[in-house]
Structure formats: structure tokens, C-alpha cells
Amino acid sequence: MKIVCLVKIIPDVEHFTYDYDKNILVRENKKSVVNPEDSCAVAAALRMKEKCGAEVTVVSMGPVSNQKYLENFIRCGADRAVLISDEMFRGSDTYVTSRILAKGIELSGFDLVIGGTHSLDGDTGQVLPQVAELLDAEIMSHVTEIRRNEQADRGILAEAEDGKKKLTFSISLPAVIGISGESGYKLLYIRYDDWKKDMSDRLKVLTNRELCFGEGETGLAGSRTRVLRTYPKKFSDKEKRVVQNDEAGIEYVYQFLLEKGFLNDD
Amino acid sequence: MIRVLIYLDENSGKGSLELIEVVRRMYPLDEIELCAAAFAKPEESLLGYFDEIHYFQASESQKYQARFMASCIEKLERQKHFSCIIMAAVFMGRMTAAALAAKLGTGLVADVVDVCIEGGEIQMIRPAFEGKLMACITNQGLGPIMMTVRPGVFRYDGTSDRSTCIITYELADEEAHGIREKRLTENVRNDEYDASAGSVCTCRKEPYSRELCIMEQGAKMRDTRGGGVQLIACTRKDENRDICNAEILVSGGGGVRNHFEELARLAKPLGAMVSSSRKLVDEGIAPRSIQVGQSGRTVSPKLYLALGIYGSMQHIEGLKNVEHIISVNTNRNAPICSLSEIVVEGDAVEFIEKLTKRINQNKN
Ligand SMILES: Cc1cc2nc3c(=O)[nH]c(=O)nc-3n(C[C@H](O)[C@H](O)[C@H](O)COP(=O)(O)OP(=O)(O)OC[C@H]3O[C@@H](n4cnc5c(N)ncnc54)[C@H](O)[C@@H]3O)c2cc1C
Ligand SMILES: Cc1cc2nc3c(=O)[nH]c(=O)nc-3n(C[C@H](O)[C@H](O)[C@H](O)COP(=O)(O)OP(=O)(O)OC[C@H]3O[C@@H](n4cnc5c(N)ncnc54)[C@H](O)[C@@H]3O)c2cc1C
Numbered sequence: 001m002k003i004v005c006l007v008k009i010i011p012d013v014e015h016f017t018y019d020y021d022k023n024i025l026v027r028e029n030k031k032s033v034v035n036p037e038d039s040c041a042v043a044a045a046l047r048m049k050e051k052c053g054a055e056v057t058v059v060s061m062g063p064v065s066n067q068k069y070l071e072n073f074i075r076c077g078a079d080r081a082v083l084i085s086d087e088m089f090r091g092s093d094t095y096v097t098s099r100i101l102a103k104g105i106e107l108s109g110f111d112l113v114i115g116g117t118h119s120l121d122g123d124t125g126q127v128l129p130q131v132a133e134l135l136d137a138e139i140m141s142h143v144t145e146i147r148r149n150e151q152a153d154r155g156i157l158a159e160a161e162d163g164k165k166k167l168t169f170s171i172s173l174p175a176v177i178g179i180s181g182e183s184g185y186k187l188l189y190i191r192y193d194d195w196k197k198d199m200s201d202r203l204k205v206l207t208n209r210e211l212c213f214g215e216g217e218t219g220l221a222g223s224r225t226r227v228l229r230t231y232p233k234k235f236s237d238k239e240k241r242v243v244q245n246d247e248a249g250i251e252y253v254y255q256f257l258l259e260k261g262f263l264n265d266d
Numbered sequence: 267m268i269r270v271l272i273y274l275d276e277n278s279g280k281g282s283l284e285l286i287e288v289v290r291r292m293y294p295l296d297e298i299e300l301c302a303a304a305f306a307k308p309e310e311s312l313l314g315y316f317d318e319i320h321y322f323q324a325s326e327s328q329k330y331q332a333r334f335m336a337s338c339i340e341k342l343e344r345q346k347h348f349s350c351i352i353m354a355a356v357f358m359g360r361m362t363a364a365a366l367a368a369k370l371g372t373g374l375v376a377d378v379v380d381v382c383i384e385g386g387e388i389q390m391i392r393p394a395f396e397g398k399l400m401a402c403i404t405n406q407g408l409g410p411i412m413m414t415v416r417p418g419v420f421r422y423d424g425t426s427d428r429s430t431c432i433i434t435y436e437l438a439d440e441e442a443h444g445i446r447e448k449r450l451t452e453n454v455r456n457d458e459y460d461a462s463a464g465s466v467c468t469c470r471k472e473p474y475s476r477e478l479c480i481m482e483q484g485a486k487m488r489d490t491r492g493g494g495v496q497l498i499a500c501t502r503k504d505e506n507r508d509i510c511n512a513e514i515l516v517s518g519g520g521g522v523r524n525h526f527e528e529l530a531r532l533a534k535p536l537g538a539m540v541s542s543s544r545k546l547v548d549e550g551i552a553p554r555s556i557q558v559g560q561s562g563r564t565v566s567p568k569l570y571l572a573l574g575i576y577g578s579m580q581h582i583e584g585l586k587n588v589e590h591i592i593s594v595n596t597n598r599n600a601p602i603c604s605l606s607e608i609v610v611e612g613d614a615v616e617f618i619e620k621l622t623k624r625i626n627q628n629k630n
């Protein structure tokens with residue numbers, strides 16, 4: 001089985017820098033981290049590799065400086081890594097990002113794509129379903145556990161969580177799976193000896209020369225959404241309503257609970 | 267005429283109506299044709315709010331096939347050309363919206379918490395970076411404006427005087443991968459709906475529903491997949507008796523010290539857990555494991571009911587990302603009240619009694 005892991009390297013959300021004029025993130029030379037759910041995704045893939053054999057490729061789009069993170073995944077047990085990096089791709093929204101990633105994944109070949117349900121920075125949760133659509137694959141997010149489906153020829157079993165509901169699915173391949181941060185999958189520490197190993201021969205960088213998008217198809221120009229401006233969140237009080245402990249007041253609270261869906265269960 | 271589509275999430279119930287408020291703010295001056303897409307039988311309480319409800323009779327598994335649901339909506343869009351498609355940012359809503367946007371090649375803004383119009387342009391506001399940053403975003407595509415909306419942010423108080431036409435689509439059985447609408451029933455005046463409920467269903471023969479079938483046969487759909495997600499089990503998550511995981515907390519403080527056990531009465535019908543302030547823990551009334559605050563647990567429920575809690579700094583410290591706070595207090599100026607969406611001024615025990623009664627009354 002060929003597994004592709006999608007990994008996004010994100011600015012440390014505690015200390016990110018953002019170019020408010022150009023509306024793009026300044027990522028180079030700043031502290032970055034691996035999106036936490038994506039680490040879980042790689043861990044899930046490596047677990048499958050261990051159990052039933054698989055070839056694991058880590059794919060990431062971002063600046064060239066992200067190579068060091070990808071090499072670490074190889075040290076953890078991934079077979080190879082692909083960094084998609086081109087000035088043309090900078091500033092892409094999820095629509096364009098998904099198109100680029102889908103092309104990269106297709107070039108690598110895949111049966112199963114595993115990523116995070118959402119990233120901590122952009123946090124749209126849109127990339128995986130869009131990638132699935134473009135690859136004509138099944139999609140399920142919020143997955144806490146995946147394993148091979150022994151009953152099916154080419155399929156997996158996935159557990160997902162929707163609020164209080166725990167759902168078990170049988171999913172045919174090819175499929176795209178979004179791992180949830182609550183999954184408990186953890187990457188093992190890299191062995192000391194491996195830290196020093198040179199992994200660069202197993203890391204490939206793809207640019208637009210390989211992916212062949214036309215001018216204006218990618219980056220800000222190709223995007224279907226545009227971030228006009230951003231600003232730090234102001235903490236304004238929610239609109240407050242004072243009611244009495246009488247019939248009208250109770251009714252108000254009751255309707256509120258009903259409307260917000262707090263009375264739906266059971 | 268502006269035509270808008272709203273996705274009715276099965277689990278949100280009347281909560282889906284808040285999406286109408288988004289529409290109202292986007293097009294304050296226009297006449298709007300309001301359509302909805304549903305994959306579970308639309309609740310009676312939703313009648314009257316929409317001109318049309320397109321009900322796709324999905325199987326339990328199909329309700330978890332985002333790409334399948336997206337292609338149903340895609341076909342609607344291809345005929346009706348909506349100005350805007352709005353979905354709740356919930357489990358299936360998010361996935362379906364994203365798959366749909368990719369099909370339509372249009373932009374999708376996630377988790378919108380506000381919309382505004384500037385220079386005739388519709389702008390959508392959303393949080394990013396764990397809520398530290400707010401972004402104002404526009405749609406650049408040629409297709410409909412698409413967004414997912416964070417639940418619980420908007421509130422629709424408008425009327426429900428539309429006559430709703432429900433168009434039901436029978437779908438191919440789930441064994442057959444992909445989508446094949448077998449037939450549609452262009453009904454409505456569904457007798458199961460009680461017309462006396464205030465809203466009237468009128469019967470309209472819509473030629474386009476036929477077209478839907480024709481289109482299906484004629485057009486080569488790319489959607490050969492999307493039917494490969496099958497639900498094989500659905501259970502309740504192990505009720506982890508940890509207040510940190512609770513979605514709803516009924517929390518008590520000094521104001522309920524003599525009646526702490528009453529809290530469980532209200533917690534039960536809400537499916538909530540009981541928590542407490544430190545005061546009651548120190549007094550030996552509540553166990554330490556359920557103390558909220560700086561020296562207790564940090565909790566993130568969607569709803570926090572603060573009954574007889576003052577709202578000291580140390581207590582508030584334990585509330586992170588709580589979506590809604592309702593407080594009941596004899597003193598409407600207690601600090602907890604300034605954080606609350608609803609303040610009920612009065613005795614907390616009396617409140618428990620009355621609200622529990624109101625909730626149970628509706629259940630029977
Ligand atoms: C403030 C702000 C608001 C934005 N709002 C929107 C918006 O509403 N709509 C929109 O279309 N775009 C938006 N964008 C752009 C969007 O954040 C980028 O396109 C981003 O590259 C991908 O989206 P995400 O981080 O939301 O991914 P998500 O969909 O949240 O990520 C899910 C998973 O996809 C994979 N993945 C995502 N990006 C990559 C990558 N670069 N390389 C490898 N794997 C990846 C990872 O596995 C990740 O865990 C916004 C950007 C900013 C800065
Ligand atoms: C180092 C330190 C750590 C602490 N850590 C925590 C912590 O982790 N968690 C915590 O909660 N506290 C903590 N505290 C204690 C905190 O400072 C407060 O003393 C405590 O939270 C007060 O609890 P309360 O609001 O329940 O009670 P009270 O202060 O007694 O307030 C009772 C409230 O109920 C209202 N009321 C009275 N009668 C009624 C009625 N019949 N119906 C409705 N309302 C009524 C009153 O108007 C009042 O607002 C800490 C203190 C210190 C110094």
C-alpha cells in the first residue's frame with residue numbers, strides 16, 4: 001500500500017509574524033513547528049506500515065527552509081519526502097493549495113492519503129476534502145483510529161468522532177483521511193544515531209517545473225478567496241440579556257437552549 | 267432576485283435557521299428566494315422559513331458521504347444558480363462544503379462569524395490562528411459565494427411566513443456506488459406535516475425536478491466514487507466522567523450551597539455534567555475533581571450554566587473557550603454576569619426547578 005502523509009509546517013502560533021500590508025505570512029527564518037495533527041497523521045501511517053507493510057511518503061508545500069522538518073520524518077521511519085516549493089505557489093488559498101497538493105500526490109502515487117483534520121494557523125479544515133475531490137477519492141475527517149480492513153480487498157476501517165458520537169466506517173481505497181488531534185497517535189523519538197544521518201537523498205523538491213501550472217493559476221492570482229485584511233481579535237462582550245426568574249425568563253432560556261441545539265440529544 | 271441555498275444539518279435542528287440571519291445581512295435590500303438542502307427528513311418546525319426544501323432521502327451511510335452530498339447539491343446549483351451557498355461549520359457540513367467548492371471551482375470561506383458589505387462587496391469575517399487573528403475575506407470566483415458558518419454565532423428572529431415546497435429525491439440504494447437518482451416525488455402537501463402548525467405547504471409542479479433526472483442520464487458524471495464510505499457502527503463516546511470533556515456544565519457555587527444535589531436534576535435532561543466553584547469544595551459539599559478554576563480544572567464546555575457563582579478571577583481562570591455562559595444570580599452585577607450571554611436574576615434553586623419542568627414538559 002502506498003501512503004502519502006500531508007504535513008504542513010506552520011508558524012508557531014504563539015509567535016507568528018504576519019505581513020499585514022501584503023496579507024501574507026512571513027515564514028522564513030521564523031520559528032516554525034509541524035502542525036500537531038499532521039505529526040499524528042505520520043504516526044498513524046507508520047503504525048500501518050509496521051503492521052501490514054506500506055510505503056510512506058511525506059508531502060509538504062512550503063518554503064525550502066522546511067526541508068529539515070521533512071528529513072526528520074524520514075528519520076522517524078518514513079520512506080521518502082517531497083517538498084513542493086515554488087515562489088509561484090505562495091499565498092495560495094485552499095482551492096489552489098489543494099490543486100497543487102493533489103498534483104504532487106498523483107506524481108508520488110497513492111492508495112491512502114493521511115493528513116490533519118485542520119491546521120492550527122489557517123484552520124479551515126478544507127484542504128483534505130478538496131484534495132479528495134480532486135483525486136476522486138473517499139474522504140473522512142476527525143478520525144481517531146485507522147486500520148486495515150481484513151474483510152475487504154482494498155479498504156480500511158476508520159473510527160471518527162462527531163461530538164459525542166463515535167462512528168465506525170468501512171472506507172474503500174483510494175481515500176483521504178483527516179486525523180483528529182484527539183487520536184493519541186504519537187511519533188516515536190528519533191534514535192540518537194539517526195539524528196546525524198544524512199537523509200537528503202530521500203528528499204525531493206518539486207517546483208512548478210514538474211507540476212506545470214499555468215501563470216495565474218496559483219498563488220494569490222489563482223485563489224478563489226482573498227484575504228482583504230486581518231486584525232487582532234478584539235475581545236468584546238457578547239450581547240448580554242438580563243431576564244427575570246419568571247415564566248418569560250425561563251421561556252427565554254428554554255428557547256435559547258433549543259435553538260443552540262442543547263436539547264436535541266435524546 | 268437573489269437565490270440562496272442553505273444546508274440543513276441533521277443534528278443542528280432549528281439551529282440551521284441562524285444561517286438565514288447571515289443571508290439577511292448579506293442581502294438586506296433584496297428579495298430573496300430561500301432554498302434549503304436536507305439529507306434527513308426536514309423537521310416540521312423548519313416549514314415556513316424556506317420557499318423550497320430539497321430533501322434528498324439519504325441512507326445512514328450516505329449522510330456520511332461528503333462527496334456524495336456535495337454532488338447532490340452541485341446538481342441543484344447547476345440548475346438554480348445560487349448567489350450564495352451557506353452551510354454550518356459542523357462535522358459533515360465542513361467536509362461537504364469543501365468538496366462542493368472544489369467541484370464548482372469557487373472560493374470557500376471557513377467558519378464565518380460575521381458578514382458585512384463594503385462598497386457593494388460582501389465580506390466575510392473569520393477567526394484564524396486559534397482565534398488570535400480575525401480575517402476579512404472576499405470571494406473571487408465566478409461561482410456562488412460559499413461559506414461555512416460557525417454554529418451559535420448568529421441568531422434569526424425573523425418571520426416564518428413563506429410557503430414551503432418540499433421536493434423529495436429518492437436516491438439509488440447505497441450498494442450502487444455513486445449517485446443515481448431513481449425518481450423524484452414532486453410533492454408537497456405532505457400529509458404527515460400538520461398544516462395547522464402555522465405554515466402552509468403549497469403544491470407546485472416544478473419542471474426542473476424532471477430535468478434533474480435527465481441531466482443525470484445525459485451528463486457523464488465524474489463522481490464514480492464517494493459511495494465508498496459505509497457507516498458500520500455508531501455508538502456514544504465513552505462517557506468520560508471528566509468535567510474537562512463535558513459539552514455542557516451545570517456548575518454551582520456559594521449560592522446553591524444548601525441544595526447542591528439539585529443540580530443533577532437539571533443536568534440530566536441536558537446531558538450535562540455537574541461542576542462546582544472552590545467554595546463548595548472547601549466546604550466539603552462537592553468533590554475536588556469537579557472544581558473549576560485556577561486551583562481546579564480548566565474546562566471548555568459549549569455551555570456553562572453558572573448557578574450562584576460569583577465569578578472570582580480564580581474561578582474564571584478555569585473557563586477557556588466556553589461558547590455560551592448563562593448565569594443565575596440574585597445579584598445581577600456579580601462579575602460572572604458580565605461574561606454571560608444570559609443573566610437570570612433570581613434564586614438558582616427556583617430556576618433549576620422551573621427550567622427542568624419546562625424541559626420535561628416538552629418531552630412528554
Ligand atoms: C488568516 C487567514 C485566513 C484564511 N482563510 C481562508 C479561507 O477562509 N478560505 C480559503 O480557501 N483559504 C483561506 N486561507 C488560506 C489557507 O490558510 C491556505 O490555503 C493554507 O495553505 C491551507 O489551508 P489551511 O491551513 O486552512 O489547511 P487545513 O484545511 O486546515 O489543513 C488540513 C490539513 O491539510 C494538509 N495541508 C494543508 N496545507 C498543507 C500544505 N501546505 N502542505 C501539506 N499539507 C497541507 C495538512 O495535513 C493539514 O493538517 C486563509 C489564510 C489566512 C492566513
Ligand atoms: C489561590 C487561590 C486559588 C483559588 N482557586 C479557585 C478555583 O480554582 N476555583 C474557584 O472557584 N475559586 C477559587 N478560589 C476562590 C475564589 O477566590 C472565590 O472565593 C470562590 O470562587 C467563590 O466561590 P463562589 O462564587 O461559589 O461563592 P461566593 O463568593 O459565595 O458567591 C456566591 C454567589 O452566589 C450568589 N447567590 C447567593 N445566593 C444565591 C441564590 N439563592 N441564588 C442565586 N445566586 C445566589 C451571590 O450573589 C454570589 O454572586 C481561589 C482563591 C485563591 C486565593
